[in-house]
Amino acid sequence: MKSTVTLKDIAKILNVSISTVSKALNNSYEISEETTKKVKELAESLNYIPNDVARSLKSNVTKRIGVIVPNVLDDFFAKIIHAIEREANKLNYKLIICLSNDVLTKEADSVSFLLNGSVDGILISLAEETQNKNNFDHFKNLTNRNFPLVMFDRVSEEITCDKITVNDFEATYDAVKYLVKTNCKHIAFLSTIANTSVGELRTKGYCKALKDELSASPNLINISDYEKFESILGTALQHNKIDGLITADQLSAICAINIIQKKGLHVPNDIAVIGFTDGAIPKYTLPSLTTINQKPEEMGKLAFKTLLKRIQNNDRGIKDIVIETELVKRASTY
Secondary structure: OOOOOOHHHHHHHHOOOHHHHHHHHOOOOOOOHHHHHHHHHHHHHOOOOOOHHHHHHHHOOOOEEEEEEOOOOOHHHHHHHHHHHHHHHHOOOEEEEEEOOOOHHHHHHHHHHHHOOOOOEEEEOOOHHHHHHOOOHHHHHHHHOOOOEEEEOOOOOOOOOEEEEEOHHHHHHHHHHHHHHOOOOOEEEEEOOOOOHHHHHHHHHHHHHHHHHHOOOOOEEEOOOHHHHHHHHHHHHHHOOOOEEEEOOHHHHHHHHHHHHHOOOOOOOOOEEEEEOOOOHHHHOOOOOEEEEOOHHHHHHHHHHHHHHHHOOOOOOOOEEEEOOEEEOOOOOO
């Protein structure tokens, strides 16, 4: 007796072709719902396990895509992965998720692993160290082989591939303008991601708006270590007149609100606060946090669909898609 069940075994029992069984297991529209149900029920009862390796060797398609992100603790990246998985699941694609932890060598290792026949394409948001060192050597094999690659959020203009980003510069520029309209005159910008492409664009948007709206010098608070967050922000509050604060990420905004109130100041009466990335948590901070919604679900969905077109050779021109953000106004601003 054979130790494993094959498509041929299932086809023989049901008296249908192997092709019919294969299509039914892959939810093909060519197969009726009744037949699909019978095939799946029998496959499950026989403990059928698809031979992905054999299938990929035969078709040169793995039905898997690689996703490399800096971390999964960030609400923004978690939502993007969730959106990618949801879209991939509709077409029976599986995800192989790799974490760079913002380290160049880990990112390079992940690219090498995924390129070695493991996936049909790669989605990636670049590590902070990769961008800081401006080192993209590990992408040469991808571009030389025209391997399907899509970058999202943190991208590099030095790599020729499709890119999905948000309007980081304009979003921060508009956030400053909004605070000015609410009578803020001394607006600071706090960033924990200054060495990333998105961090740089948000800083530039802030500086440009401050110059245009208030003709003021920028007040930049850069923090690389959360262990020193309270000390650095506390010092900034003590030595600078600040009545408005924009942070480059959600966690920083939440921490800032707590520290500001700990210092005996009121949000927003003394200092109004805006943070990047919207989600469930900002609604429940005290006060609730005004955020710049980067629409991670839309980014994840677009990233997958763009990669799929690249895998299927349905897209020839390089795409640079920019998603418009939305200012979600809550109690931390007027």
